[in-house]
Amino acid sequence: MKAFFAIRMALRETRGSRARLTLYMAAIAAGVASLVAIGSFRENVTRTVRSQARTVLGADLEVRHRNDFPDTIVSVLDSLKGAGIETTESVNFGSMVLAESGNSRLLQVRGIDGGFPYYGDIESVPASAWSEFQASRAAVVDEAVLVYLDAEVGDTISIGETEFVIAGYLRDFPGDLGVRAAVGPRVFIPLRYIEETRLLRFGSVATHRVYFRWDDGAAVQNFVDQHNSLLVDNRVGRTTVEDVEDNLGNALENLTRFLGLVGLIALILGGLGVASGVHVFVKEKLDTIAVLRCLGARHPTVFRIYLLQAGMIGLGGAMIGAILGLAIQVLLPTVLGEFLPLDIEVTTQWGMVAMGLFTGVWTSMIFALFPLLKIRGVSPLSALRKDFTPKLKKRPIARTLAFAALVASIVGISVWQAPSPAMGVAFAVAIGIATGILAVAAWGTTHSAKRFFPRRARYVIRQGVANLFRPQNQTISVVLVLGFGMFILTTLGIVQRSLLEQFSVDTDSSRPNLVFFDVQSDQREALTRIMESHGLPRIGAVPIVPARMSRVNDLSVEEILSDTTTNPNRWMYRREYRHTYRDSVTSSETITAGLWFDEADSGELPRISLDEDIAEGLEIGLGDRITWNVQGVDIETRIASLRRINWARFEPNFFAIFEPGVLDQAPQTFVYLTRSDSAAQGARAQREVVENLSNVAVVDLGLIQNTIDGVVTKISYAVKFMALFSMASGLVVLVGAIATTRYQRVQESALLRTLGASARQVRQMIATEYLALGLAAGTTGIGLAVLAGWGLTHFVFEISVAISPVWLGLSLTALALTTVVVGALNSRGVTRNPPLATLRELSE
Amino acid sequence: MDIDIEEREFAAIIGPSGSGKTTLLGLLAGLDVPATGSVSIDGQDLNKLTEDQRASLRAEKVGFVFQSFQLIPTLTALENVMVPLELYDRSESSGSPGKRASSLLERVGLGDRLGHYPIQLSGGEQQRVALARAFVNEPKILFADEPTGNLDMENGSVIVDLLMTMNRELATTLVLVTHDPALADRAARVIRLEGGRIASDSGVSA
Structure with a gap:
């Protein structure tokens, strides 16, 4: 009871x-x-991932390699095929694709044979396109490709030295992300025509994949476990349905x-x-x-x-x-x-x-x-x-x-x-x-309002300020709540802005905005001619030499990797590096240790300059030796300097730079940097390059910029959607916090008006008080956000923070005004009723 | 000071402002404990009780009437009167709390205003609700603090009449603090305070 x-x-x-x-x-x-x-x-x-993982992969097992599969792997795969396990293959590489409209663009070309996918359905428009394009010299493309190339189904596109008819476009591809089409739009062609494109030349990177239909999870796992070290040693990646579940789920x-x-x-x-x-x-x-x-x-x-x-x-x-x-x-x-x-x-x-x-x-x-x-x-x-x-x-x-x-x-x-x-x-x-x-800031507000009380100000201002520290004031709770809301929203804003700023292409007219990749040595002259004829300046030509690491000091990479207890950064030993050589330091890098190549040095071996993060990961430093396998030739080098690199800049940057003279004769490709002043000028040059030098890839940094902007905007859209909840409850709390002081305010203003204050004066007092509260909360919230924004960008995203004082100022103003408006709305009855009515209401 | 108030006695405490009337009332009612000395109600030494035990004692044996009525603004007249009954669930002994409360409200002439909130009642009516609330748990002793202080003459005398009648009917001990000499005159015993001391006490004059 x-x-x-x-x-x-x-x-x-x-x-x-x-x-x-x-x-x-x-x-x-x-x-x-x-x-x-x-x-x-x-x-x-979680449930969906579990039930759809196989569809996402499209197969029971995928094995892939960033090049032709090594012979040992091929024989293992062949033995599986021999055992009656169904397989299908694909090859994937980037290439310029030219359309009838004259538009060209760097796209992902994917040669694929008929079996894929074993699970799930690929939806194409027209519906028959996916099932039938294998029969002829045809292509199925991501819908975005049609937009980029200004093409339609039935048009012809050129890829390398071959032409394909667009049979249709994809509506739904299992495992695809929505942003995928924006990042790497694909052109699917029958695998057997890949050779004819003649695009797979020296230095070009093509990923080879084999898909297995092997509906026996235990056998797949068994195979993977059994061959794990072989796969790892040969830098062959693999994905099982279970991996998809784990990775995607996580x-x-x-x-x-x-x-x-x-x-x-x-x-x-x-x-x-x-x-x-x-x-x-x-x-x-x-x-x-x-x-x-x-x-x-x-x-x-x-x-x-x-x-x-x-x-x-x-x-x-x-x-x-x-x-x-x-x-x-x-x-x-x-x-x-x-x-x-x-x-x-x-x-x-x-x-x-x-x-x-x-x-x-x-x-x-x-x-x-x-x-x-x-x-x-x-x-x-x-x-x-x-x-x-x-x-x-x-x-x-x-x-x-x-x-x-x-x-x-x-x-x-x-x-x-x-x-x-x-x-x-x-x-x-x-x-x-x-x-x-925030609590300290609120305390500071009441304290400094008292300490630096504006004695000479007009009465209404004095009274408004005095309200901040009168007994039973709401300063602490209002500042806490408002400040917190401001803190969260501003932090999100700063991080988003920093991310966008980080990836923004320089508009400075001397910076490159058009990049030609995979230029072979024998194509340099032709490219230079095309660039000249279109009035494109040569801002830079950077040689690229692919190489792998074979020894670090006296240990071979195999020896280092065989000891599984030592180094966690195994990929650093295994990856294919792309080196360059030059005699100067670029603006996106700074020497953090040692001497650059122009300083005299008594060492014997050829010198390199290494990225400091890689050096840290490999646990080596100045004076240590690395032997590189450059197309079958071992070159021993000595680390002469370490550099810190700003990777986010759209510039070719390198983990290792050789001193000039060492790699000059090694097989190499070139990256050319230039700048076009108009989109039309760039497009004309691109077209001529694609027609004459089909393997050269052209990247328009402006387009990349748009893509990144799009992705970051989509991410921040999702985050903002969630922040909306905070904003909603923040606003509710603001209205609530202010509403709770109404009782007291009604009493006071009735008294003041009994003593002869005009409604206008009472309103001004209230406005002064809320303005002060809004400013105190906003300033503290923004201050915290700047700290948090700096921390997040610096430690989590590892980029530099971008803060716009104008934007912060506008946010602060917006908050202060909102506070005043909510405060005024909430107190409107206070000044509208005759004081006697209010006093009577209170005494009853 | 040393005061004994007998069962069923009607004592008035008078004195100028600041003479300690309300302090004394608070102590007698067990709302506070004295720094030195002791107070007993119905044989129970309040000093030996915890705060919550004193609260239970109040719920059981003490009634209050305040100068400013002190009705709970969110409760209707009926609900206000029911509070002391509901607090300790005394429904079995004297019928349902609602019935008992409404019969008391009828007794004070507010039978038709059971569902009204304090803000909808006049001062006199509010004090009558307060009287009903004070008597609803049949207290042994009732403390009244300037019960007519906030009322006009007419309403004041209605309240005093009701208070005295109900006090007699229910055989309650009544301790009343007042400024009003006319009200004090109706008490059997008048204790006069000055500067925190008893200046005169008609009950011990003999």
């Missing part, structure tokens, strides 16, 4: 504040909605968890909203509490009433949130579709809904604990005398427990949502630090 009394009282006590409590519900709802949406989506993704899990963290902020903001709401609510209820105490209600009873109320707010908000979340998860595949290689099957995840409800209730109760502790200090004597202020009992144990519960909950929920426990803890710590800094 007593429990029922608490529930009844909790319900009755919401009378008259239901509108405001609904607001807090909305704050919790936004958080729960994002949790439920992301959580359900994640479950659905990647998508991480993606959704990152988004979940963004959504989690919404929940924490919601909790903060509930806390600040309960804080003020409790203040208004002190009389009631004192009366209840007088009438004999014990502390726990009163405490239970208001804790239950917080729980009810949480439950209400969580229910709304869960429904919203379920609706949003249906939308998520659309928002994230570009990053999903499969069609997500959406089903309602009741487990997530239950978790969402629980989290909503828990969050709001835990956040309410702190303000509710005040209830315990309420003395029944306050009912007798209005002016009675009890000596506040410090309750260090209760406070510590409440604080510990709050911290534990935030850490718990973060760890539950984060990609890894460590990241969850880091996230919680970051939130803690941000909250701490």
Whole structure:
């Protein structure tokens, strides 16, 4: 019965504040909605990945190599074919493709034979295109190719020295990402015509793949385990259905968890909203509490009433949130579709809904604990005398427990949502630090408002500023909530901006914007002539010499790799390097150790300059020796200097640079850099190059720029979608935080107006106060965001941070204005009613 | 000071502002504990009880009437009167809380305003609800702090009449703090405070 009394009282006590409590519900709802949406989506993704992994791969096993398969591997593969296992092959390389329209573009050419895919369906337009193009000299292309080349189905395209008729375009290709078409649009041609293109020449990179239909998971795994070292030693990659499940599952899990963290902020903001709401609510209820105490209600009873109320707010908000979340998860595949290689099957995840409800209730109760502790200090004597202020009992144990519960909950929920426990803890710590800094800033605001009080300012300004530090001010909670919202949104903005800036092509007229790759030695003259005839300047011609590492100091690479305990960066020993040689340092690199080639040096061996990250990965440094296998010839070199390289610049950069004179006679290709002043000029030159030097690939940096912009924009779109939840709950909390001061403000302004203040003056006072609050919160939030943005770009993305003061200024202004507007809207009744009505309303 | 108030006695505490009337009332009612000395209600030493035990004692044996009515604004008249009953679930002994509360409200003449909120009632009506609430748990002792202080003459006398009648009917001990000499005159015993001390006490004058 007593429990029922608490529930009844909790319900009755919401009378008259239901509108405001609904607001807090909305704050919790936004958080729960994002949790439920992301959580359900994640479950659905995991299930879909499990059921569709085979379709994504299109086969049971894929084996690939960035060149012709070595003989040992070929014999292993042949033995499988001999055993009756069905296989199909493909070769993939980049090449210029020229259309009837005269447009040309660097595309992915994929020679493939008829069997693929063994699982899943490739949808083409017309539907018969995929099944029939193998029969003739025909091509099936990604839809984007038609746009890029200004071509239609039925047109003829030239690839190398052969022509193909476009039989159709792809609508759905299993395992494709939406962004894929933008990054590397493909042209599929029958495998048997690859030779005729005559594109696979020296220095060109072509990936060879073999697909197996081998519907016996154990046998596949057995084969892979058995041949693992052989495959690894020959740099042959392989993918099983299980690998797809793992990799794709992990990647998508991480993606959704990152988004979940963004959504989690919404929940924490919601909790903060509930806390600040309960804080003020409790203040208004002190009389009631004192009366209840007088009438004999014990502390726990009163405490239970208001804790239950917080729980009810949480439950209400969580229910709304869960429904919203379920609706949003249906939308998520659309928002994230570009990053999903499969069609997500959406089903309602009741487990997530239950978790969402629980989290909503828990969050709001835990956040309410702190303000509710005040209830315990309420003395029944306050009912007798209005002016009675009890000596506040410090309750260090209760406070510590409440604080510990709050911290534990935030850490718990973060760890539950984060990609890894460590990241969850880091996230919680970051939130803690941000909250701490914001609290200090809020304290600083009240303090400096007092300290540097504008004594000479007009009365309304003085009164407005004084409101910041008057008793029962809302400075701390408003600054916390606003500052937090500002912090998150600005951090996202800074990171996005930095990413975009990083990949932006220099508009400086001396920088190259057109690059010719794979120019053979005997084609240099012809290319130079074409460039001259189109007025394209030669900004640079960079030789490229492919090589592999054969020894490091006195150990052969095989010896180093055979010891599996030593070096984790095995790819650094195995990869194919592309070296160059030159006598000068470019603007995208800086020497960090040793001497460049122009300094005299007493060493014996040919000198190289190495990328410092590679040197660190290989655990070698200045003076160490590396022997390179350059097309069968071993060349021993000595590390003379280390460089730091800015890889994000669109310039040819190299892990290792040789001093001139060593590689000059080695087999090599060239990269030519030039700049076209107009798209038309560039296109004409490109066309002539493609027609005459079919193997030369032309890359228009402007196009790459567009592609990257597109991808980054799509990613930030997904992130912003999640940030929307934080914004929504932030706004709700802002309105809530300001609404809670209304009671007090109504009282004050009635008094002021009784004393003769005009409505205009009261409005100005309110505007001054909110402007100050908005500025304090905004400045702190932006300051934190700059720090966080720098940290994220520097440590996580490893790029330099791009901060636009103008943009920050605009954000700050926007926040300050929003605060003033919300404040003004919220106080409009205050100045509209005659003061007597307000005073009477209050006294009743 | 040393005061004994007998069962069913009606004592008025009077004195100028700041003489300690309300402090004394708070101590007598167990809302606070004295730094030195002791207070007993119905034989129980309040000093020996915890805060929550004193709350239980109040719920069981003490009633209050305040100068500023102190109704809970979010509850209706009926719900306000029911609170002391609901707090400790005394429904079995004296019928359902709702019935008992509404009969008391009828008794104070508000039988037709059960569902009204405090803000919808006049001051006099609010104080009548407060009276009903004070008597609803049949307290042994009732403390009234300037019950007419916020009311006009007419409403004040209605309240005083009700208070005295119900007090007699329910055989309650009544301790009343007031400024109003006319109200004090109706008390059997008048304790006069000055500067925190008893200046006169008609109950011990003999």
